[in-house]
Amino acid sequence: MYNDDNLILLPTDKSINGILHYIKQALQYTDADKAEPYWLLCHVLSCSRSELQQFDFLDDSQIVKVQEIVQSRTTGIPLDYIFGNTNFYGLDIQVNPDVLIPRMETELLCEWVIKYINNTDKTVTVLDLCTGSGCISAAIGSYCNNVILTATDISSQACLLARQNLQNLLKDNVDWQIVLSDLFDSIPLQKYDIIVSNPPYIAKKDKSKLSQEVLNQPSIALFGGDDGLDIYRRVANQAFNYLKNGGMLALEIGYNQANCVVELLRYNKFENIEVIKDYSGLDRIVVANKNTTEVCCKI
Numbered sequence: 001m002y003n004d005d006n007l008i009l010l011p012t013d014k015s016i017n018g019i020l021h022y023i024k025q026a027l028q029y030t031d032a033d034k035a036e037p038y039w040l041l042c043h044v045l046s047c048s049r050s051e052l053q054q055f056d057f058l059d060d061s062q063i064v065k066v067q068e069i070v071q072s073r074t075t076g077i078p079l080d081y082i083f084g085n086t087n088f089y090g091l092d093i094q095v096n097p098d099v100l101i102p103r104m105e106t107e108l109l110c111e112w113v114i115k116y117i118n119n120t121d122k123t124v125t126v127l128d129l130c131t132g133s134g135c136i137s138a139a140i141g142s143y144c145n146n147v148i149l150t151a152t153d154i155s156s157q158a159c160l161l162a163r164q165n166l167q168n169l170l171k172d173n174v175d176w177q178i179v180l181s182d183l184f185d186s187i188p189l190q191k192y193d194i195i196v197s198n199p200p201y202i203a204k205k206d207k208s209k210l211s212q213e214v215l216n217q218p219s220i221a222l223f224g225g226d227d228g229l230d231i232y233r234r235v236a237n238q239a240f241n242y243l244k245n246g247g248m249l250a251l252e253i254g255y256n257q258a259n260c261v262v263e264l265l266r267y268n269k270f271e272n273i274e275v276i277k278d279y280s281g282l283d284r285i286v287v288a289n290k291n292t293t294e295v296c297c298k299i
Contacts, residue, residue, distance in 0.1 A: 076212030098157035134162030199231035
């Protein structure tokens with residue numbers, strides 16, 4: 001499988017099953033998903049998985065392409081970066097190494113916010129902090145007809161990609177803007193109905209526990225300080241001033257951060273705090289409402 005230069009050799013069996021076996025063998029010591037060989041092959045052949053068996057053999061150019069992708073994957077480069085896109089909430093989201101690859105858990109955050117918005121007849125203003133690829137705003141704008149979206153990120157490259165995704169995915173009648181901002185720093189003081197965020201929340205001390213695939217994603221989108229809670233402290237301190245009375249704050253969290261985030265929100269006078277579990281039964285989302293007073297504590 002490998003030569004003396006540690007390069008992956010070309011497969012000798014050019015049939016579909018032979019190539020699948022080749023990919024599986026090459027990726028066996030990586031964090032690749034079991035379905036990844038099929039995704040990879042479908043990408044090279046520009047077909048769906050159900051259409052794979054319509055092909056008998058790969059030609060030489062297709063085999064070289066397979067080899068190039070496999071070589072990249074064995075160095076820990078995520079498949080989504082290699083493809084340049086990922087599926088998120090039924091949408092084709094463009095991704096690159098400047099942004100975090102959207103995860104399935106974040107779809108749950110979107111699902112909760114979308115249901116909340118679609119249960120009201122009024123136009124809802126949404127502030128999406130740490131937008132990255134813009135996936136959250138893209139999902140909200142695609143599945144809600146009554147929203148005004150503001151999405152922010154500290155990274156200018158992330159903002160460029162988020163703008164491209166929203167331009168490609170949202171209809172012309174959706175009101176949205178992208179703002180380069182470190183959380184609220186460049187946001188005019190105005191009131192929103194919803195503030196939503198999937199911020200960086202991994203503790204720096206846990207870096208050694210992460211796979212190479214995760215570490216190849218931007219650090220600024222992964223790590224939330226020594227304990228992972230830096231961004232939550234800032235949001236809890238400031239979000240109150242940017243929410244309408246009764247407005248909602250919805251945050252994705254690390255599986256072991258619910259108690260700390262809930263306490264931060266309580267200290268800052270948020271009410272109706274709820275922790276929502278993900279598909280694995282782990283704490284993953286915290287939602288809360290601003291109370292009817294304008295008094296906010298600092299922590």
